[in-house]
Amino acid sequence: MKNISIFNQVIGPVMRGPSSSHTAGAFFIARIARSLLGDMAKRVKVTFDPDGSYARTYHEQAADLAFACGIMDIELTDEGFFDVFNIAYRAGVEIKFTVRKLERAEHPNTIDIEMISEKGNKLKLRALSTGGGSVEIVRLEEWEVDFTGTFYEIAIEAEAESGPTISSLLRQLEDLVDEPSVEVKESLVLVSARSRSPFNKEVLSSLEKMPGFRKIWLVEPVCPVVKKRPLFQSAEEMIELAQKQSLSLGQLAIEYESEILGLSREEILMEAGRRFGIMQSSVHQGLELEAERIQFLKPSAGKIFRLEREGRLPVGGSYLRAGARAMAVMHINGKCGVVCAAPTGGSAGTLPGVLVTLLEDEGISLEKILISLMAAGAIGVIISDRATFAAEIAGCQVEIGAAGAMAATAVVEAFGGNAGQAADAAAIAFQNIMGSVCDLVKGKVEIPCHTRNALGAANAFLCAGLIMGGYKNPINLDETIDAVYSVGKMLPPELRCTSRGGLAVCPSALKLR
Secondary structure (H helix, E strand, C coil): CCCCCHHHHHCCCEEECCCHHHHHHHHHHHHHHHHHHCCCEEEEEEEECCCCHHHHHCCCCCHHHHHHHHHHCCCCCCHHHHHHHHHHHHCCCEEEEEECCCCCCCCCCEEEEEEEECCCCEEEEEEEEEECCEEEEEEECCEEEEECCCCEEEEEEEEHHHHHHHHHHHHCCCCECCCCEEEEECCEEEEEEEECCCCCHHHHHHHHHCCCEEEEEEECCCCCCCCCCCCCCCHHHHHHHHHHCCCCHHHHHHHHHHHHHCCCHHHHHHHHHHHHHHHHHHHHHHHHCCCCCCCCCCCCHHHHHHHHHCCCCCCCCHHHHHHHHHHHHHHHHHCCCEEECCCCCCCCCHHHHHHHHHHHCCCCCHHHHHHHHHHHHHHHHHHHHHCCCCHHHHCHHHCHHHHHHHHHHHHHHHCCCCHHHHHHHHHHHHHHCCCCCECCHHHCCCCCHHHHHHHHHHHHHHHHHHHHCCCCCCCCHHHHHHHHHHHHHHCCHHHECCCCCHHHHCHHHHHCC
């Protein structure tokens, strides 16, 4: 069962653009690797498979900078992000990136890392960036593991006969998430476990003194630890619970996140306010950009916004203003500015474009905006649980498509709709973009990501209006998500974030410099 938090996996992380999979994901993988090494790195080699998405885009999407920040313990939002290789050089840390064929690299975001510490400790691991900033460590040395950085995690290597004793000792811990995992290879055993609280120092000391003990690895969480199991795992359960408790979807989402992270309602709204503040700031910053080029595009959101205000465009209203604001966020995202993934970096503009329009143009109160943000997060929980946020797996439909579905829910919530209407608006928004490919030009999250975020924002208002106006959606959200995910997995690799198909190979795109 997935333990999905709205703030951990859906409305977040707060990151530098342009890509949550390739920027935030790279940062978290490196931070976990640093934790496993247990010492300051001296030499690091990061290897990508030539058929994966990192090989084509790791420099274009600033994954190299993000990896280096995680290794050097520099926060992703710190200004040192842009100077991290000079910082590493001055510290005597060598960080190298290579591309070569990796054995059994089934996931398009597969990474192998080799590290040597200042004390001579060595570490080899395999990691996956699974979408929206979520990551997995799937191999540690020659052992198969499942570390996510969302709990306190431990692995103990020992002689095989010590396995039962180690497992028994770990089971005595009160906050274990699940049963310890045991893997045996010839004369050795690896016992791994995850906990909701730090491992007791006395337990760690006992493990190290145990006969047959060889090595211990620890992972510090990279996000707030999930305290309890989720309140719901499907849209059907979500709607039933909201109706039973007479709550709107946003109010239920606050209860969900409060339960899963062990925080009060006030703390949840405070954190929602912090993240919305980042969204609103990125909108305003993006609207102010004019002459400064992003990568290939000149910023245009501010001009579009101004002309719409002056009534000089053939169409206007909330749809267009939300679209312009969504593009403004993508201006900042494309320049490696600070944004809030919602649910990814490549879709970071859609939900802010809608929410800021509701606040600044439609007169919706700030408190209602924050509740609407949480409602959008509840839809993201269902998408994350049933599918993925990774365009590398299922195309643009699970990034900007997911963001548009979440934004449609936010509009319904803001105007007083119920949980069933919110889920139906999300469903038809998702249905409208089903099959959308990820064909980013030159490997950069810019073309066509800007205009697709604008479309997602405009589509959110349309779908909310259709549902609240009386359209009866015949295919529910759970089934829609399943269909979108199935379609996405049918897409060839050329249309899943590798820049080898679609618009990315048009003559005009290939000529861009």
